[in-house]
Amino acid sequence: MERRGFFKRTFSALLALVGVKAQEVRLEEFREFAGVVLPASLGQARTDKIADDFVRWFRDYRAGAEVSSGYGFPRTQVIGPNPSTHYAEQLVQLDLAKLDPPAKRAAVAKALEAAKIDRIPQRPNGKHVAADLLAYFYGSADGEDYLYGVAIKRDDCRGLADSGKRPARLT
Amino acid sequence: MVHESDVCIIGAGISAAMLAQKLSELRPGVSITIVEAGRSVFDFENRFQYRERMEKYGENPWPGDFIEGQAAAGGISRTMAVGGQALHWGGTCNRFSEEDLRLKSMYGLYVDWPLEWAELEKFYCEAERRLGVSGEPSPFPGDKRSESYPMKPIPLTWSLDRLKEWGNKSGIPFQATPQAKNTVAYDGRAACIRCGTCDICPTGARYSPDFTFKRLIAEKKITLHDRTLIRRLMLDDSKSTVLSAQGVQAARPTETVEYRAKVFVVASGYTWSSHLLLNSACSRFPNGLANRAGQVGKYMNGHAFIQAFIELDDEIYPNMNPQYGLISRQYFRCSPSDPYVRHDLRIWEAGREAPRLKDANGRILLGDEIVQDWRSRNKRGVARVRAYYDVHPSENSELTLDPSVKNKYGDPMPKITHRRDAACEARYAATKRHIGNIFERMSRNDNGKILRTNEGNYLDHPAGGCRMGTDPAASVCDNFGRTHDHENLFVVGAPTLPTAGCTNGTLTFVALTLRSAGEIARA
Numbered sequence: 001m002e003r004r005g006f007f008k009r010t011f012s013a014l015l016a017l018v019g020v021k022a023q024e025v026r027l028e029e030f031r032e033f034a035g036v037v038l039p040a041s042l043g044q045a046r047t048d049k050i051a052d053d054f055v056r057w058f059r060d061y062r063a064g065a066e067v068s069s070g071y072g073f074p075r076t077q078v079i080g081p082n083p084s085t086h087y088a089e090q091l092v093q094l095d096l097a098k099l100d101p102p103a104k105r106a107a108v109a110k111a112l113e114a115a116k117i118d119r120i121p122q123r124p125n126g127k128h129v130a131a132d133l134l135a136y137f138y139g140s141a142d143g144e145d146y147l148y149g150v151a152i153k154r155d156d157c158r159g160l161a162d163s164g165k166r167p168a169r170l171t
Numbered sequence: 172m173v174h175e176s177d178v179c180i181i182g183a184g185i186s187a188a189m190l191a192q193k194l195s196e197l198r199p200g201v202s203i204t205i206v207e208a209g210r211s212v213f214d215f216e217n218r219f220q221y222r223e224r225m226e227k228y229g230e231n232p233w234p235g236d237f238i239e240g241q242a243a244a245g246g247i248s249r250t251m252a253v254g255g256q257a258l259h260w261g262g263t264c265n266r267f268s269e270e271d272l273r274l275k276s277m278y279g280l281y282v283d284w285p286l287e288w289a290e291l292e293k294f295y296c297e298a299e300r301r302l303g304v305s306g307e308p309s310p311f312p313g314d315k316r317s318e319s320y321p322m323k324p325i326p327l328t329w330s331l332d333r334l335k336e337w338g339n340k341s342g343i344p345f346q347a348t349p350q351a352k353n354t355v356a357y358d359g360r361a362a363c364i365r366c367g368t369c370d371i372c373p374t375g376a377r378y379s380p381d382f383t384f385k386r387l388i389a390e391k392k393i394t395l396h397d398r399t400l401i402r403r404l405m406l407d408d409s410k411s412t413v414l415s416a417q418g419v420q421a422a423r424p425t426e427t428v429e430y431r432a433k434v435f436v437v438a439s440g441y442t443w444s445s446h447l448l449l450n451s452a453c454s455r456f457p458n459g460l461a462n463r464a465g466q467v468g469k470y471m472n473g474h475a476f477i478q479a480f481i482e483l484d485d486e487i488y489p490n491m492n493p494q495y496g497l498i499s500r501q502y503f504r505c506s507p508s509d510p511y512v513r514h515d516l517r518i519w520e521a522g523r524e525a526p527r528l529k530d531a532n533g534r535i536l537l538g539d540e541i542v543q544d545w546r547s548r549n550k551r552g553v554a555r556v557r558a559y560y561d562v563h564p565s566e567n568s569e570l571t572l573d574p575s576v577k578n579k580y581g582d583p584m585p586k587i588t589h590r591r592d593a594a595c596e597a598r599y600a601a602t603k604r605h606i607g608n609i610f611e612r613m614s615r616n617d618n619g620k621i622l623r624t625n626e627g628n629y630l631d632h633p634a635g636g637c638r639m640g641t642d643p644a645a646s647v648c649d650n651f652g653r654t655h656d657h658e659n660l661f662v663v664g665a666p667t668l669p670t671a672g673c674t675n676g677t678l679t680f681v682a683l684t685l686r687s688a689g690e691i692a693r694a
Contacts, residue, residue, distance in 0.1 A: 039539040057227060065224075066231040069249040071259075072629055076237060076249065079228060109535040112528070120528050123229065131528065134541070138526050144490065147526065147545050154490035155226055157366040157374070160354065163326040167488055 024088040030055055032096055036104045037133050042146070054136045058084035058124070083126030090129045145170060172428050176204040176394065178691065179416055179432035181401045181447065182439030183207035184255025185677060186664030186684040188380035188387075189301060190438060193688040195392040201692075203393045204430060205384075206418065208400040208443075209252035210235055213381055218373040225371060232371035233258055240578045241400070243442045243570075245587030247633060253397050254380040255440060259370045260677060261494045262351040262377040264304045266295050267672040267679050268313060268503040270513060274563070274670065277507050280594055281563040284669055285641045285650040286686075292317055294682035299349075302378045302681065303357040306349030309500050322354045325363060328491035330520035334554050335497055337483060338518050340616040343609070345497040345518060349678075351378040359386075369494040396420075399428060402582055404435065404451040404460050404660070412659045413460070419580060434694050436652075436661045437637075438684070441471070444666040445570045445636035446585040448647075461654035461662070464644045467637060468570035471587055472671045473630025477603065478557035479610040480521055480624075483617040487552025489522035496520075502558075502609075503673065511598060512605045514560035515674040523549040553622070556613060558606045559631060561673040565592040570636050589630045632676040637666035651690035652683070659694065663687045 034051035035044070042050070065079040094111060096104045108130050115128040123139060124132030137143040141155040150167040178194060180187045183205050191203050212233055221232040236258065237249040250256050269288035274280045296318040299306075305322035308314070324347040327335060331347075338345040352369070353362045353376045363376035375382065387393040401418035408414075416430040437444045445468040449459035459467050496519040505513050526545040530536055536544055568590040572583040591599075607624070614621050640646025643655035646669075652661040664680040672679065 037537055039542050041539050041542070061228065062230070065228070066234050067229055068225075068231040068233070069237055072247050072631075074242075074247065074249040076239065079230060105537055108537060112535055118529055120526060122525075130537075134526075134528065138541075141490075144522075147542060147549075148488055149546075150488060152488050152490050154367055154493075157364040159364050160326050160362070163328050163365060163492065164332055166329045166486070167491070 025055060025084065025091065026088075027052065027055060029091055029097075033091055033094065033108075033129070034133060036096065036101075036108050037130050038137060039146070050137055050142070051133075054133055057136060058082060058087075081126065083124040083132050084129075085126060087129040087132075172426070173415075173431060174204055174394075174396070174429070175431045176202040177432060178203045178434045178436065179430045180205045180436045180438050181416055182255070182437065182443065183209075183253040183380070183384065183395065183397070184438065184440055184664070185257035185260075185380045186440075186680055187436075187438040188254075188257075188383040189298070189681050190436060190663055190684050190688050190691070191387055191393050192301065192383050193685055194692055195387060195390075197688065197692040204432065205393055205395045206399050206401055206416065206430060207253050207395070207397045208241065209238060209250075209397065211253040211381070211384075211395070211397045212236060212258060213253075213385060215375060215381070218371055222366065222368050222371045222373045225368070232368075238400075241584070243446070243585040243587055244573065244576070245589070246442050246585070247629060247631070251443075253384055253395065257378075257380050257677065260377075260379075261369050262372075263675045264299065264302065264306070264349040264351050264678040265498065265515065265674040266314070267291075267674065267676075268500070270504055271561070271670060271672040278505075278511050280511060281592065282640065282645075282669055285639055285646075290686070291679075291682060294686045295678060297685050298678050298681040301685070302351040302678070303353055303360070304349050304351050304678075305354045307347050309346065310344050311500055311504075313504055314500055320349065322357060325350055325352060325354055325492070325495055327497075328495070328520065330487045330489070330491050330552075331495065331497060331518075333485045333487055333552070334518050334520065337485060337554065337617050337619075338497060338499065338613060341609075341613045343499045343501050343516065343613070345499045345516075348496050348498045348517070350495065352376050358382075365492055367490060367493050396428075398422065400580070401430070401447060402450065402580060404437075404447065406453060406455065406460070406657075411455070411657055413657055424579070434659050434661065434691060436663055436687075436691060437666075438663050439666075441634050441636055441665040442570065442585055442587065444662055444664075446572070448637070448662075449570075449572050449585075450582055456656070461637070461647050461656045461660060463656050464646075466645065466647045469566050469568070470564045470635045470638050470669065471568045471570055471589055471633065472562075472564045472635040472668065473589060473633035474559045474671050474673050475562050476557055476559045476627040476631055477606050478555060478625060478627075479614075480622040481554045481556055481610065481614050481619050482551045482622050483554060483614075483619040485552040485617055487520055487554065489520050489553075491520060493520065498674070510601055510605075511594075512560065512602045513673050514558040514602075514606065516609065517557045517559075519555045519557075521553040521555040523551075523553055556610060558609070559673050559675075560602055560606065561670070562595045562630070563592045563670055564635060565590045568635075587633075589633075630671070632671055632674075634665040634668035634671045634676055634680070637662040638669045639667045640669065650686075652687040653690065653694075661687060661691055661694075
């Protein structure tokens, strides 16, 4: 048992070290990329904000942090490596700056195909920055509200008084 | 090191909290020591931060709430901390029904509980007062209450309101599920503000035992020793009473710490209570304490469940209050002349399908295409419907010590294997058919369509292992939790239940514990 605990702690520490590399993405470049991946209907300002939020998300990521052991079939586990390790390199490979909009879209689609990604992961997993940005957005409260077209605001503490009201439509 | 007190409670979950609180009221000045293997998670001020990290990253909102190497195979939770599993619980406070207590006399099945419904009902009321339960009365006469709920029910969300209307169209009356969550400020805790993350309630509106422990400590009514694992109970040399509890503190793993008391109460949940008794085997009780009849660890129970996701023509949104739902108690009762099937019926709001990256032709979707594709496929609402149904354990539904898996002190760890009795196995197909028919019936309304069904592959809300009874040859303790073999040793809460009923058990664990408190105070 003690040996297993030692390996787990060591693994966690290594994961934390890997996380240090996750800060090489340039914000302007990332915003441009987000404009290709996310819905244009969000508008530039919201797209930029989501891009910024995602960058902050992976910068604040704590590889090796404890995950709840769960219910039903519990097991101890930790947060995996920071998914952003290869984002900068993947963005360079996409080289979107020189391309027109259809070519940008085609480049991202090609990269996803090349990475053999068939679905949006539940959480960013580091396979490709495009899939991870989609996972981040559609896994967020904002993404959920955008799909449903209403303000559910699941991350907010919303009070009981308006509980029975239909969530407001997003404009 | 030796610590002495009047009462030593082993385990610091919800049963221990309620017991200590009531004992300190019944016997002012009584010295109570509570010993818990896990740590105290008393940093309430950090809960918003923990909640945020959980939502953003999936981090454990209760960091350090388990002990490495101290786990049960077949257990449903690893939580081991002051507060126990009720740190995380959803707060659902359903009562059982009289039928649960009269299985043998009404249906010729399994056993009757060794107490009357009217007696238990009084303690349900007390449990609801102490926990702070919000709820509305059931429409069924058999669910008659002797006291109102302490608080009005949590308002239904838009989605639950729609789903209640939908459910009721089947002729099955649904109501709000009672919750240990404040709808107004109650007992020093705030009212719910619908954060939707009840497993880490950042406001304290949902009851958790840490509040009780902190108060009792501040009032100097208890002494709490956390991070102290009790490994064995030791008998008096000349009598069959328990003399002491011996354990080890995490900070001093090589030293034995000893607790002496007039009365010992094992309040260690459905796993660790049986485990401690079995692990306390000695020359006079070679099979473990309280186990002369070989009943410790037997009749481990829980209830099975089947659920369906049903699509319907209504505007249902997920996550409006995801840990709140509806219940129907219509099937808590079953005529003795009909084939036996008893279950609750629950409805929760559910989300629709996740967005996809490729369309049906395998073409990558990006930008607005993803949203358009999702909206084209998800125009209707979705309900999650679940039935927890009553199953009864066989004697060899058991917790045993596994000598091949040991903790760092060399103690064998528990292994739980649930097995149902022959009558349950025989009626399984009919039960499944019955519940499936109800799902079908519900789906006939609002153009419903069952998307998928699945069965739980574990027994939920588990209990048992030290079941109560009148016959010492077939039970571990009496209906107060006093063990048949040791006059000053009690077991309280989940382990004492002969069966787990067909709905959440926590309120029943607490009610039984509160009833035991009177007897323990007299002891």
